[in-house]
Amino acid sequence: MSASKPQESGKVRIQPSLNKSEEEFVARRRNSVLQSLKKLQIQCRKDEVPNIALLASGGGQRAMVGLLGSLVQLQKADLLDCVLYLGGVSGSTWCMASLYQEPDWSTKLESVKDKIIQRLSGPAVSGRDLFAKLKKYYYGKDFFSLTDIWAVIVMTTFVKEIDEHTLTEQWDQQSKDPLPIYQVIDKQGKQSKERDPWFEITPHEAGYSLTGAFVDASSFGSQFQKGSKKNKQDEFDMLYLQALCGSALADEDEIKKLLLQKIKDLFQQNEKILEEMRKDLSGGILKTADKKAEELDVKRHTMDACKKWERINVWPFDTLRCIIECINKWIWGRNYNFLHNMTDERKINTALEVPAALLESETRDFADAGLLLNSPYLSVLRKERNIDLIISLDFSGGDPFMTVKDAAKMCRERNIPFPEVIIPSEDSEKPKDFYVFKGQNVPTVIHIPLFNVVNCGDKIEDWSNKYRTFQLPLSAEMITDLMEVAEQNITNNKAKVVEEIRAIIEQKRSRH
Structure with a gap:
């Protein structure tokens, strides 16, 4: 069964619910998850199937390669088909963009992996092609920003290609993969501490995760007036999306x-x-x-x-x-504000508390979500998504627990259910390879730091220094070594992940 092609409405949607196309995807995907659980010898009814989100942090090319290695091993462990959503920020989105180029990539991940590594180890994009692309961005868009420059002269250095496909084109080829969620932040929202700076981009919609204000993904960047499309802008391509997610x-x-x-x-x-x-x-x-x-x-x-x-x-x-x-x-990332002048809509939906500034400004600027939280927790934790289990793959530099600690703090401030996060003091410098945070009526969170005492021994600092967030593209040898380290984190903890899935199903069963 092919993925449903997103239908463009040309209207702003302000509702505390999932897009209809996402609802249809979830229903189909839960049937697939049910079959994959049987492969793991986990028996459950359809209404007991857990909603599982796999989250990948930022971290430059380290995150891109680390996520690729983790996904390869999750597929080999029969765990990847249990995942409903795949969310990423910054460098992890570079991996996602590469994967979703391939129809049903999760069914042929080994060959897709080889193809990606070959490209990353290959020649740079030619200067002529870079000039041509920069001109195309400049003359083909209403707004030109540093994100366009970053896309052409920095992103191409790492991903070694100019991907001009769009997100909706990619999704039209998929039928057996998790739903991708790309997360950025609204820069003005971050600076003014508005309630919801979190902005998600899926193949179906783009918009403010917690406020519940969205437009069709293909319409993000177009000009809207009072909730209706005024002037259409061509859908952004995947090179631009990777730069939007992975900059600054x-x-x-x-x-x-x-x-x-x-x-x-x-x-x-x-x-x-x-x-x-x-x-x-x-x-x-x-x-x-x-x-x-x-x-x-x-x-x-x-x-x-x-x-x-x-x-x-x-x-x-x-x-x-x-x-x-x-x-x-x-x-950075300047685009039209699709909520501009939506005064009437705000009166109708006062319970959603659309920030006044979002209705007044004609443009908004978007940037790397890592400037605020280096993992896409806030988009995935929308109430309507009913997430039971989060598997957090952390590829961050510095504190290996910062993302989960910051997520817990931000969720407390916004009254979003999230487990208490307590880290043993001795683990701050020497993290283990598997942590579980759980509680009553909150999602279970599994947190897996990339470099830890299990796969790196006493050389965590050496690995961290070798693979920095901001460095030149990795060599073929460095890519292979990093893939192996990331794969070990999954191989060593498959049984623990399965145990947590079983526990969640038992909780669901006990409530019936």
Whole structure:
């Protein structure tokens, strides 16, 4: 049975419920999960089937490769077909985007894995193709931001391709895989501490997870007015989506340095010109209390730099001006706000408490969810999804428990059911490979740190230093070694995962 093709409505949906297409998917997938449980010698009725979400944290290419290795082993352990949702942020979404290129990838994962590794170990995208893609983004979209630049000159460095398929096109090929959930954050929502900065993108819908405000996935980026589509924008492609999800995790100065280096590689100009570019892009803007004066200063600085670059034939004037302005103003992921001017809708749905700022602004900026929480808990934990078990694969750098601790804190603040998270003090520096957090009327959370005392022994720090979040693309040998480490975490804990699934089914049974 093929996956249902998302139907475009052209309307904003504000409802505390799942999209109809997602409901249909869940019903089909639960039948498949029931059959996979039988393979694991787990007997249960259809109404006892647990809703299981597999979450993958960010962590650059370490997360991409780590997730791939984990999924391969989950498939071999007959656990992958038990998963209803596959959620990711940042680097883990790069893996997801690669997987869903292949129809029914979970049925042929070994060959899909080989194909991905071969590409990651292969040649870089040509400069000619990069230039062509950057121009296509610039001239083909209403808004051009650093996310477009990041997609072309940074994302392609890691994924070694320009994937111009769309999310809805990918999903139309699938029938036997978990539903992917890509999560980003609304930057303005994060800065103003609005109730719901969490923004999810599935093959069916894109929107604010907790508020319950969505548009068709193919309409994300289009202009809406009072809840109806006004001007259509072509659906974003997968290269852009990966950049939207996987950007801005490092600090601002480091990203600026990287962008400058990539621009240098792309333009291949002499050192004198590059030094001038470096000055133009990284300094000289006065910060003033007067907002208008600051904006005029940015504009003047931008115009001066563009005129100089145009004289040396580096790039067309209008594009240069836009690139420098994006860097100076630090604009990421700018898109139309589909909730703009939805005053009447808000009155009808007051219980949903749509933040006023979401209704007023014409545009919103979106960025890497790792800036707030480096795992997609908040989107997956929507009440309507009724998640019973979360398997959290943590590929983060630094504190191996930060994602689950932060998720617990954020859920408490929002009255979202979540188990208490208590970490033994001695485990902070030397984590084990399997943790379970559970309680009454809350989902069970399994947390698996990538590097731990079981698969790394006393060399956790060495592994962490070898595989940093922000580093050059991994070699073929490094990819193989990292895959093996990630696979061990699943192999060593299959029995424990099965035990937790059994326990959840028993809980469901006892309630009937």
